[in-house]
Amino acid sequence: MELRVIDKTDDELRLEIAGEDHTFMNVLKGVLLELEAVSAATYDVNPEQSGGQTDPVLSIKTAGGADPLDVLADAADRVEGQTDAFRDAFAAAA
Amino acid sequence: MSAEFDVEFIERDDRSARFLVRGLTPAFANGIRRAMIADVPTLSIDTVRFIENSSVMFDEMIALRLGLIPLTTPLADYEIGETVTVALDVEGPATAYSGDLTTSDGLVEPADKNIPIIKLNQGQRLEFEADAVLDRGKEHAKHQGGVSVGYRHLQRVEVIGDRGEFDEEEPHILRGVIETEDGELVATDEFDNDLTNRYPGKEVSVTDVPGAFVFHVETDGSLSVEELVDRAAESIGDRAAELKDAVSV
Amino acid sequence: MSYKCSRCKRDVELDEYGGVRCPYCGHRVLLKERARDIKEVDVK
Numbered sequence: 001m002e003l004r005v006i007d008k009t010d011d012e013l014r015l016e017i018a019g020e021d022h023t024f025m026n027v028l029k030g031v032l033l034e035l036e037a038v039s040a041a042t043y044d045v046n047p048e049q050s051g052g053q054t055d056p057v058l059s060i061k062t063a064g065g066a067d068p069l070d071v072l073a074d075a076a077d078r079v080e081g082q083t084d085a086f087r088d089a090f091a092a093a094a
Numbered sequence: 095m096s097a098e099f100d101v102e103f104i105e106r107d108d109r110s111a112r113f114l115v116r117g118l119t120p121a122f123a124n125g126i127r128r129a130m131i132a133d134v135p136t137l138s139i140d141t142v143r144f145i146e147n148s149s150v151m152f153d154e155m156i157a158l159r160l161g162l163i164p165l166t167t168p169l170a171d172y173e174i175g176e177t178v179t180v181a182l183d184v185e186g187p188a189t190a191y192s193g194d195l196t197t198s199d200g201l202v203e204p205a206d207k208n209i210p211i212i213k214l215n216q217g218q219r220l221e222f223e224a225d226a227v228l229d230r231g232k233e234h235a236k237h238q239g240g241v242s243v244g245y246r247h248l249q250r251v252e253v254i255g256d257r258g259e260f261d262e263e264e265p266h267i268l269r270g271v272i273e274t275e276d277g278e279l280v281a282t283d284e285f286d287n288d289l290t291n292r293y294p295g296k297e298v299s300v301t302d303v304p305g306a307f308v309f310h311v312e313t314d315g316s317l318s319v320e321e322l323v324d325r326a327a328e329s330i331g332d333r334a335a336e337l338k339d340a341v342s343v
Numbered sequence: 344m345s346y347k348c349s350r351c352k353r354d355v356e357l358d359e360y361g362g363v364r365c366p367y368c369g370h371r372v373l374l375k376e377r378a379r380d381i382k383e384v385d386v387k
Contacts, residue, residue, distance in 0.1 A: 001336045017337070023128040024333045030121030069341050076338035082122060083331030086099050086115075087324055093101035093113065094320045144382045153384045161386035236386070 011061060013068035018055045021045065025056045031082070032075045037066035104271055104279055110312040111319040114248055114271065114279060116305060123245055123307045129326035130240040131231055135174055136316040137165040137202060138236040140227040148218045149186075156212060156220070161236040163192045164205040164314040165226055169325060171201065177225040178202045184221075186214030202226065205315025239317045240326075246270040248279075248306035251289065255297045266290050268300065271308045346373040 002018035017025070025043045032041035040061040047057050060068045098117050105112040115123070139160040144153045165178075172178075179198040184190040193207030214220060231238035250273045257263070266289035268282050285292040289300075311319050346355045348365035349372040355365050357373070364371050 001333065001340060003337075003340050020333065023125050023133060024330060026121045027125035027330060028334070028337070030119050073338050073342040076334045076341065079334035080331050080338065083327045083334065086118075086122075086126075087327045087331075089099035089101045089115075090113075090320075090323055090327070093103055138386075140386050142384045142386065144384065148377070153382055157384040157386045234387075 006057065008068070011063070011065070011068065013058075013060045013072065015058045015060075015072075016055050017058055020056055025058065027079055028058070028075060031078050032060060032071070035071060035075060037062050037064055037071050037074075039063040102279065104281060104308070106319075109315055109319065110242075110310070112271065112281065112308060112310050114306060114308050116248075116303075118305055118307050123309075125330050126323070126326050127243055127245060127309070129329050130243045130311065130322050131238060133230055133232065133329045134239045134317065134322055134325040135167070135169070135228050135230045136237050136239045136314075137167045137172070137178060137226045137228050138234070139163065139165075139180060139224045140177075140229075142222050142224040145221040145223065146219050147222070149212050149214055149220050150218070151212055156222075159211055160224060161234075163195070163209055163211075164316045165197075166201065166203050166205050167228065167239070167316045168199075168201040169317070169321065171199075172228045174228050174230070177227045180224045180226050182211075182220065182222055182224075184214060184219070186218040187216045189213045190220050197226075239313055239322050240311060241314045242310065242312035245307045245309045247302035248273055248308050250301050250303050251275075251293075252299050252301075253293060253296045254299050257295050257297050263290060266298070266300075272300075273303060273306075345376045347376055348372075349374050 001020065004016040004018070005013070006016060007014040022045070029041055029043050032038050038060060041059065043056045043058045045054060045056045047053060060071060062068050062071050100116040101113055103111060103113045142153070142157040142160060147153050147156065149156070180195050182190060182195050184194050190211040191207060192204040192209035192211065195204050197203060212220060229237045246269070248271055249268065252275055267287050268289055269287055271279055271281050273279055289298055311323060313319055313322050346357060347353070348355050348368060348370050350370040351365060351368040353365070353367050355373055357363065363373060365373065
């Protein structure tokens, strides 16, 4: 997973995440949108029909002065927590 | 973490299962489905060295067939890109089956023994050595462990009254799994997918249960259903951990 | 390059000057034999 920051301000972040697709990006976006500190989050796998660009670009806008990188780390942590919880619940039922 | 999941099996077989998960978001359900199809790796024959092929088919056609034979995959022992050697030597008159393949690792074997590779006549012979490599479904469909993976919402069926006396009895077709008013889970094929068989003369309402997904998972035999699901969730979790590490430096 | 005569089934070696003809029976139809080395095929 290679990350390239395209734009970064105090409350906005645009980040290219190489090698990922909808599988992970949509899960991540879904979790981001549930966070209080996030006012907008989306991703685009083919920004502006950018001929050849297929690595997803994640955009985050935060509210209340939160640093978008911290928010992203928090979201990633929650995704990990969810997968762990899912695996435990599945193993318990299996 | 906030997530509270609840998993319940509805049907279970060697290679297929139907189970209900409560507490999922649609994004997470879809992530797991996609990971089962494209991200959980399996072994598949990738390079074939033909020593003799006097059969009626070209080497390339046989190689393509070999690639599609599911091999049992001990995921704990292999990393992506690692290989196992597979060999076959059959002389006609006979049919070469997947079960004739021998491998260098006892844990790796054809998931089905009865897949015909080619029929050989008197004097024809097929002998080769091949490398099976571990890779993802994303790279090539032959590496797909999950062959039929999908989900539907759990549907809740409630009786809201009797059917009008002069209303016509029309079939009410439903597929998947329903939850009855007493919380019982019933696969729709138990009543021939027609609600009027289960609730004759009643008027019912059908609603999707939020956050409850009924997964149907079928594997090609290279992995068990349990391992496929677990590895799919693991692959998403691994990527999340990697992202977390990368951004919190 | 090794060939096989389609009439007398004997192995035939062709050279540049001999023309396409079986040196044993004179038959002009020769079948190309599969090479004996190991052929590697990528499954794609």
